Amino acid sequence: MSSKLARKRPVGICKLCLLEKTLCDSHLMPKSLYRFCRTADCDSVLITANRMMPTSRQTRHHLLCDGCETLFSRNGENWVLPTLATIEGAFPFYSMLQKQEPLFAELDLAAYAVSNNPEIKREALIHFALGIFWKASVHSWKQGSTAPWIDLGLQSEDLRRFLRGEGGCPQNMALLVEVTPSPVRAISFTHPMVRSTNPEMFFFYVPGIFFTVWRGNLTEEQKNSCFISNPQGPVVAVDTTPRVMQLLKGIAKTARKSPQMQEIISKREHDGRRRFTL
Secondary structure, three states: OOHHHHOOOOEEEOOOOOOEEEEEEEEOOOOOHHHHOOEOOEOOEEEOOOEEEEOOOOOEEEEEEHHHHHHHHHHHHHHHHHHOOOOOOOOHHHHHHOOOOOOEEOOOOEEEEHHHOOOOOHHHHHHHHHHHHHHHHOOOOOOOOOOOOOOOOOHHHHHHHHHOOOOOOOOOEEEEEEEOOOOOOOOOOOOOEEEEEOOEEEEEEEOOEEEEEEEOOOOHHHHHOOOOOOOOOEEEEOOOHHHHHHHHHHHHOOOEEOHHHHHHHHHHHHOOOOOOOO
């Protein structure tokens, strides 16, 4: 038996069920997302303030037991992930949205009611988004750090109960779902991040969909925009590419490109293609 197969998984407290179990190698962002960002000549590109490089490295930790890991797959990821935008140009989620008339439409913005669309699994989107925000709030995901990736305070426990089907969504929290119309140029994803502190705003992006959570003293506009509490389940169709690109470029500004990254950029510039797919 190989050493890899023989290696035992650790036993510890599962962060979701709070029971002592054998723990999985859990991912902060679903493992399948990394495949969206790969091309034939380049692995997914890691961008941090310190470095930019193609890598197969993934953000993961022994966090959940098998049963709780399955909850994330069954209740959200299995439906959401196949609907995201791809490098090839397909974007099933946006295609499903367009089958219904928008609630309203302006030049560069439209809003759709998911409650009127039998193809879209609203509960799966909610579980997917809140699950990722929750995972970021219960572990640091960084070597040498014990502070959670983001701080959701007491609402982290409320989210835990909600994700297990033991309670409703936290009070004083709103989820905004924004979708970029096709074709989507930013085939990338971000980890959950803090955007503002008054009220607190956290966000993450997956190919084509931008999720934002507000918590604290919410405005009426934020409450009305909430994908969870608004009976219509509003989704805003607006191009989020400038926001995503500005964020990635800001992070990459101080990053040192690895030799392999420099080689890929040079080759793509020589071939007259985009430097790489973000």
